[in-house]
Amino acid sequence: MQDQEATARLSAEALAAGDPTGWFERLYTEAERGDSTVPWDRESPHGLLVEWATARELSEAGRRALVVGCGYGRDAEYLGRLGFATTAFDISPTAVRVARERHPGSPVTYVTADLLDPPADWRRGFDLVLESMNVQALPPRVREAAFGAVGEPVAPGGTLLVIAAGREDEEDPPAAPPWPLTRGEIDAFGRSGLTPVRVEDLRDTGILRWRAEFHRPA
Known part of the structure; x- marks a missing residue:
């Protein structure tokens, strides 16, 4: 409850x-x-990331991954352990600094960046882009721009994996973030x-979550 009050x-x-x-x-x-x-x-x-990667037996030495809104780096470190050359970014400089402190000697490159104004050389530069539970924390006018921005770094032949909380089309969004995403938003x-490639409607004890995989043609 304290977490929800702070974010609200x-x-x-x-x-x-x-x-x-x-x-x-400010939160960090x-x-x-x-x-x-x-x-978060x-x-x-995230369990849905681990499940997805395990099912594909991913071991990706030499391939590049980008983690959107990395926070303290839990998902980025996992992809790094799988062998991806991983870059992870967050808009919060404090989150990036703490991620580096928590993972000394990590092969992951942590940087401060804005999803809507990323470095130019990231465009079409990554074999895997992970967006996990970030866009749902953005208000509608920012979220609309973010949908397209998330996929821009995906290289030809690459994959975007999206993990998000979900809501039905007829459900009203909550007053404060996170704002679960509808199927249309996914x-x-x-x-x-x-x-x-695949949009999974996953329900655990009645709670809807999405796991969606997209591909850029080679």
Whole structure:
């Protein structure tokens, strides 16, 4: 509950100030002081990522991966262990710094970057792009731009994997983030020339989650 209160408070203040993504850095700095906790701070990589990778027996030495909104690096470190040359970014400088501190000697490259204004050389530069539970934390006007931006770094022949909380089309979105995504919003990740491979509607104890795989033709 404290986690939800912090995200609701900080996101509302950021939206009111016209800075819809500024609350991420504020949350991480508050967490570092012990005044808040980061709701998505976990010790292990996301289970839906691990399940997906295990089913494909991924071992990807020499291939490049990009992790969107990496936070403290749990998913990025997992992809690094699989052999991907992994770059992980977050809009929060504090999150990036703490990720480096938590994983000394890591092969993962952690950088501060904005999804909507990324380095030019990232375009079409990665064999795997992972978007896990990030776009759902963005307000509608930013989220619309993010759908296409997430797929831009996927190289020809590459894959985008999206993991997100879900809601039915007729459900009203909650007042504060995260805002679970509808099926139509999941489909929107294909806007940058990607082809849907598989969109999984996963329900655990009645809670809808999406795992969606997209491919860029070679």
